[in-house]
Amino acid sequence: MNKDIYPFYQAEDDFLYFFVSSGIKGDIQKAVVISDVPDSSNYPSDSVYNLGFGDVVAVSSSWILDDSPRSGNGDMPKVIATVALIAMDFLREHPWALLSLEGYVDEKSALQGKNHRNILYQRAIDSNWAELSTEFRFWGVKSGKTEDYIVGNQYDRILVNFK
Amino acid sequence: MITSMKKHRAEEHEAFLEELLKDKEKIIAAIKNSPSVIRKQQEAIEQLSKLKPPFPWDKDRREEAV
Secondary structure, rough: OOOOOOEEOOOOOOOOOEEEEEEOEEEEEEEEEEEEOOOOOOOOOOEEEEEEEEEEEEEOOEEEOOOOOOOOOOOHHHHHHHHHHHHHHHHHHOEEEEEEEEEOOOOOOOOOOOOOHHHHHHHHEEEHOHHHHHHHHEEEEEEOEEEEEEOOOOEEEEEEEEE | OOOHHHHHHHHHHHHHHHHOOOOHHHHHHHHHHOHHHHHHHHHHHHHHHOOOOOOOHHHHHHHHHO
């Protein structure tokens, strides 16, 4: 993806990545956590990982990942492009992994019946489809059914692996 | 001036990372066990467990194996 992105840092040996969003509201620390989804008899035999993304915030002398904020830092395309690049890097490093992502559904999204962060993820995928689809396979989950990803369709969850 | 601002920001980022990784294992564990991460993981488990096989990614792997 030939996009403007933020440099990111990986916590060694951990599926944890940091970057800093610099925008109209200043610098906001962001993190992407990729965590494995425990095995189940009823779903994929692949190693399944879930992508979590949000702001790193200090709470009681420690840090947590908060996925709820709408930062309004004026740099959402750059932030989403950075998250997408992190996901691609992870999949290149772990080609057996199936990565699952679903955006945070905030109050506004719930009221409108739309997952706005998913829409942004999908916009990033759709606008780079020609390039991404040569290297990765995508599926969309909608109402409990999985289908090959179709550009322009809206999904509840997106699944992707390395070809 | 732009170079100076970029340098300042880079220094701030480095300072953040230094602070964040000072007690690396504890902080990484805290972030990875954040309520939002646990919640998203639970949602993924719940949603993925409802999918019915055959899974399309398994089909692709089988075709590759042939």
